[in-house]
Amino acid sequence: MSDVQTIEQLRHIGWRGQALPADGRRVARVVAQHRAGYELHDGSQIFGAQPAGHFLKRGLDPAERPAVGDFVEVEPGKPPHILSVQPRRTVLSRAAAGERYERQVIATNIDFVLVLTGLDGDFNPARIERYLSLTEGSGAQPVVILSKLDLHDDGTARIEDLRGRLPAGTPIHAINSKDPASVTQLAGYLRSGDSAVLVGSSGAGKSTLTNTLLGSQHMATSAVRGHDSRGRHTTTYRALLPLPSGGCLIDTPGMRELKLTGEEHLDLFADIEALAEACRFADCGHGSEPGCAVQAALDDGELSPERWRNYLKLRDEREEQAAMLESRLRRQRGGRPATKMHGPRGSRERES
């Protein structure tokens, strides 16, 4: 580590703090997390570090440990130690797959969540809606990016389809990730001091886009990295990359499942929730009940059946996760009832 650290250097990697810590401590950003420890960037160089003992305590919520994107305070030494995590400006999380409720931090201190989908067989509006729902609570702004525009003649139809489906104002960009001129559309999300996290299924073209943004074949391609073998190539892989534009890009390889955390609002489907409120019966099952506003909208084509199905799926998942989260909180409180985070919106106790 070099001797003097300046605020200016830290601005380049997205720091918004006002004062550097005293006592010889340094501020650095987590650029990678490995089994064996962390890799940090202090604005001038990258170095390895270990978490202080209190981060390893059993029972600590994993979401409180340092994560990619975090700004941390580091005590120099051999090895340097991460003493604390600075308050997070934004956090993108997901729930871990499995029986037990666990929130996993995907990235922190990000300004934009770039949701990348190929216009090829990868194209899936329901999955895009899932990503956007997860983004809702993060504090970051979602941006939909459709890649492989060059490979698709009917790309325009898919883009228009998506525009009609997503809330007005959702930025949507169609690009050829291999073409630097096409990728310049994204410059506004990668300005100096800003950070963006790239999410998308395997093969969507995350590495390709990252390489174009870096202006070189800096990053291992998926073929080399192998997306099915977690832990491999850990010494060469870096999740957070400062770009030549001055922005920082966070890649998220190998994330196959993105489960909702239970804290989503599903604002994306506010129109559907409003429809359901208009049904004659408060406990309408939206099947064959008389006066069902949802059925009416489905019948006259105002609401697409596919979008309706995806809403129901995400809503049920959100409720299930919220219940798991609540029971975990209750256990932590030693049996006292937890304060509810969200009322179940789908089944209201409205008097008719």
Ligand SMILES: Nc1nc2c(ncn2[C@@H]2O[C@H](COP(=O)(O)OP(=O)(O)OP(=O)(O)O)[C@@H](O)[C@H]2O)c(=O)[nH]1
């Ligand atoms: N023609 C064209 N090919 C693309 C584009 N984006 C990605 N590809 C190709 O799609 C394939 C998958 O791209 P990757 O960048 O490896 O995908 P990835 O999202 O990083 O995949 P994982 O590493 O498995 O998460 C590669 O063969 C790329 O060359 C694009 O915009 N146009």
Ligand SMILES: [Zn+2]
């Ligand atoms: Zn109804």
